[in-house]
Amino acid sequence: MRKYIATKDFYKKVMVIALPIMVQNGISNFVSLLDNIMIGRVGTEQMSGVSIVNQLLFVFTLCLFGVVSGAGILGAQYFGQKNMPGVRDVLRIKLIMVMATLLIAATIFLTMDDTLISLYLHEGSDAGDLATTLKYGRDYLRVMLIGLLPMAIEMSYSSTLRESGETRVPMQASVIAVFINLVLNYILIFGKLGVPALGVVGAAIATVISRYIQMLYVVIWTHTHTVRAPYVEGVYRNFAISWSMFAKVCILTLPLMLNETLWSAGVAAVNTCYSYRGLSVVAAINIQSTIYNIFNIMYIAMGDAIAIIVGQQLGAGHIEEAKDTATKITVMAVTFAALGGLFMFAISDLFPMVYNTTDDVRAIAGTVIRITACVMPIHALLHALYFAIRSGGKTVVTFLFDSVYLWVIAFPFAYCLAHFTDMPIGPLFTLCQLVDLIKVAVGFFIYRSGIWARNITESVSD
Numbered sequence: 001m002r003k004y005i006a007t008k009d010f011y012k013k014v015m016v017i018a019l020p021i022m023v024q025n026g027i028s029n030f031v032s033l034l035d036n037i038m039i040g041r042v043g044t045e046q047m048s049g050v051s052i053v054n055q056l057l058f059v060f061t062l063c064l065f066g067v068v069s070g071a072g073i074l075g076a077q078y079f080g081q082k083n084m085p086g087v088r089d090v091l092r093i094k095l096i097m098v099m100a101t102l103l104i105a106a107t108i109f110l111t112m113d114d115t116l117i118s119l120y121l122h123e124g125s126d127a128g129d130l131a132t133t134l135k136y137g138r139d140y141l142r143v144m145l146i147g148l149l150p151m152a153i154e155m156s157y158s159s160t161l162r163e164s165g166e167t168r169v170p171m172q173a174s175v176i177a178v179f180i181n182l183v184l185n186y187i188l189i190f191g192k193l194g195v196p197a198l199g200v201v202g203a204a205i206a207t208v209i210s211r212y213i214q215m216l217y218v219v220i221w222t223h224t225h226t227v228r229a230p231y232v233e234g235v236y237r238n239f240a241i242s243w244s245m246f247a248k249v250c251i252l253t254l255p256l257m258l259n260e261t262l263w264s265a266g267v268a269a270v271n272t273c274y275s276y277r278g279l280s281v282v283a284a285i286n287i288q289s290t291i292y293n294i295f296n297i298m299y300i301a302m303g304d305a306i307a308i309i310v311g312q313q314l315g316a317g318h319i320e321e322a323k324d325t326a327t328k329i330t331v332m333a334v335t336f337a338a339l340g341g342l343f344m345f346a347i348s349d350l351f352p353m354v355y356n357t358t359d360d361v362r363a364i365a366g367t368v369i370r371i372t373a374c375v376m377p378i379h380a381l382l383h384a385l386y387f388a389i390r391s392g393g394k395t396v397v398t399f400l401f402d403s404v405y406l407w408v409i410a411f412p413f414a415y416c417l418a419h420f421t422d423m424p425i426g427p428l429f430t431l432c433q434l435v436d437l438i439k440v441a442v443g444f445f446i447y448r449s450g451i452w453a454r455n456i457t458e459s460v461s462d
Contacts, residue, residue, distance in 0.1 A: 005328070014329060017167055017308055018301040024171035025297040027178050035185050036290045039203055040355035042189065044283050045129055046200050047357070049136030051286035052120045055271060057144060059264040060105045064152055066260030067097045068159040069307070070253030073393050076163040076308060077315025077455065079231075087231035089241050091160045093249045096239070098152040101257075106145055113141050120275045120282055133279065136200050143204035150215035157218045162308060166228060169221050177214035181206050255395040262403035269411050270432065273418035277425045283357055284364035284425075291351050292372050295340035299380035302333035303387040310391040319453050326391070326447075330384035337380030345373035367426045375433045378440060385443040392452040401446065405439050 040047045071094045078086035109116075117137040121130045158170035187195050188202025198205065222229050275282050306329050313322035348369040352362035390398045414432045417423055423431075446452065 005331070010325075010328065011332075014302075014305050014309065014332065017165065018298075018305040020167040020171040021162075021301040021304050022297050024167075024174040025300060026294070027175050029293040029297060030178075033290050033294055034182055035203060035206075036286070037354055038185055038189050039200065040287070040357060042199055042356070044279070044357045044361065045132045046136050047286060047355070048279055048282045049117075049133045049138075050140050050200055050203065051282060051289075052117050052133070053137045053141045053144065055120070055268045056109070056116050056141070059261060059268055060101075060109075060148065061151070062260040062264035063101055063105065063257060064098055064155050066257035067101055067253055068094050068155050069260075069390070070256035070395060071097070071249045072159050072163050072307070073252050073256075073311060073390065073395070074249060075160060076311030076391075079164045080312035080315030084231045086245075087160065087164065088233075088235055089245050090249065091156065091231065091235055092239050092241060093246060093253075094156040094159070095153070097253065097257075098156050102148055102152045106148060109141060109145055113138055117141070119272050121279070130279065140200040140204050143201055143208060147204075147208035147211040150211040154211070154215040154218050157215075157222055160231070161218070161222065161229065162304065163311070164229065164231070165308065165312075169218060173214045173217040173221075176217060177210040180213055181210035184209060252393055252395050255399045256390070259395070259399040259403045263406055266403060266406035266411050270406075270414045273411075273414040273432075274425065274429065276418045277428070280358065280361045281364060281425050283361045284352075284368060287352050287355060287361070287365040288368040288372055291344060291347075291369060295344045295373075296337070296376065296379070298336035298340060299333040299376075299383055302329050302336065302380070303383045305329055306384060306387040307391055310388060314392055314453060314455050317455055319455070322391070323450060323453050326384075326388040330381065330388065333380040333384040334377050337376040341373040341376035344376070345370055348373065364425055368429050371426070371430050371433060375436070378433075378436055382436065382439060382443060385440075385447050389443070389446055389452040392454045394452045397446060397452065401439070401443055405442070409438060410435055 036047070036050075039050050071090050075087050075090040078084075078090065114134065117134055121134060154173070158173070161167070161169055184206035185203055187193055188198045188206050189200075191197030191202075222232050226233050271282075271285060274285055306326055309329070310322045310326050313319075313325060349366045351369065352365040355362065355365075386398055386402060389401065410432065413435050414428075417428050417431060421428075
């Protein structure tokens with residue numbers, strides 16, 4: 001049991017890293033829940049349109065996450081060695097790559113907005129008008145595009161702060177931003193304080209404003225606290241980065257960026273399969289994902305803890321200690337997920353009642369919430385295994401483990417069930433969740449082999 005249960009000091013160390021991330025994600029997701037409910041109070045078409053666009057933007061967000069996380073593998077190990085010039089160069093590379101990603105994404109969204117949104121719009125229920133849903137989705141997307149720039153910059157800075165162990169500042173920025181977002185949402189969606197009711201456009205405006213505030217908080221704090229963030233000194237003085245460094249970051253980043261992009265696109269593609277059961281299912285999945293994001297914050301934070309603590313231990317050359325740490329944090333993640341799943345199951349019928357939608361949508365939402373609650377420990381285990389394998393720079397392995405699996409096995413499975421059977425959404429959703437047991441077996445085999453535990457900074461010349 002000592003292999004799986006740690007000391008109080010160990011848990012304290014993990015929670016010092018994870019708790020601010022939990023608070024940040026918890027507050028952010030809770031306010032997103034309230035935002036979602038506000039839109040849901042307006043109508044089903046508005047809720048569905050916003051939900052579809054957020055799934056599309058989720059692909060871009062995960063692409064950015066792949067960029068900063070791939071580079072961050074090296075950044076965390078450099079920080080573990082107290083190599084500040086190395087951390088500085090990694091931050092520079094992050095900024096270059098997120099700007100390139102932003103330009104590509106903006107071009108796609110501006111030229112293909114109607115086509116992308118229409119992928120989710122299928123006849124099959126009477127829970128909303130498809131043309132109206134398309135219009136609301138388009139209006140929401142065009143405003144949200146303005147907020148992609150601050151998101152990209154903030155993610156670059158915040159990821160570097162976390163890699164250096166400074167998790168409180170991103171949390172503080174997020175807390176400030178989400179409360180501003182919440183207040184502005186209330187004012188702009190419903191038309192309070194003399195402001196006209198803007199509906200989904202108001203929700204988008206509120207989000208964009210809050211993202212600029214979040215970015216400014218993180219950037220200003222970092223540049224005014226150079227004692228705690230010494231790597232930021234001179235970061236914009238020049239971008240002369242050694243080719244060996246740039247090549248190493250690209251080798252780490254590109255597979256991970258491709259993985260995150262393909263994985264999030266795969267998740268969106270699986271959701272299009274669910275949408276063939278009608279617009280009521282689109283609305284129900286939106287309700288399910290909103291409450292799920294509240295209860296997954298603990299195991300999500302455990303993944304970040306693995307990336308930071310294990311990454312620093314590997315960079316310092318403490319290989320066996322890193323393996324032991326990853327195992328213990330994984331156990332914590334699965335335990336948290338099981339507890340969260342129990343509570344989510346208990347409120348599965350109550351939560352959908354807060355939405356102004358049809359009884360059909362509420363019933364479907366309750367069903368998929370219960371299914372998700374039961375498989376949360378599986379999600380937590382996969383999340384922890386992914387971050388452990390990734391912490392040693394095995395980004396090609398994680399690419400195969402994550403997105404290749406999703407596109408080769410999970411998506412074709414969902415596609416066949418959706419198109420070639422009349423299976424109701426309940427059994428269909430259940431089977432699509434349980435197919436991840438194959439991924440658990442593969443991930444556990446890779447993890448137990450220990451091939452992921454390595455110091456990747458030794459081969460990089462500064």
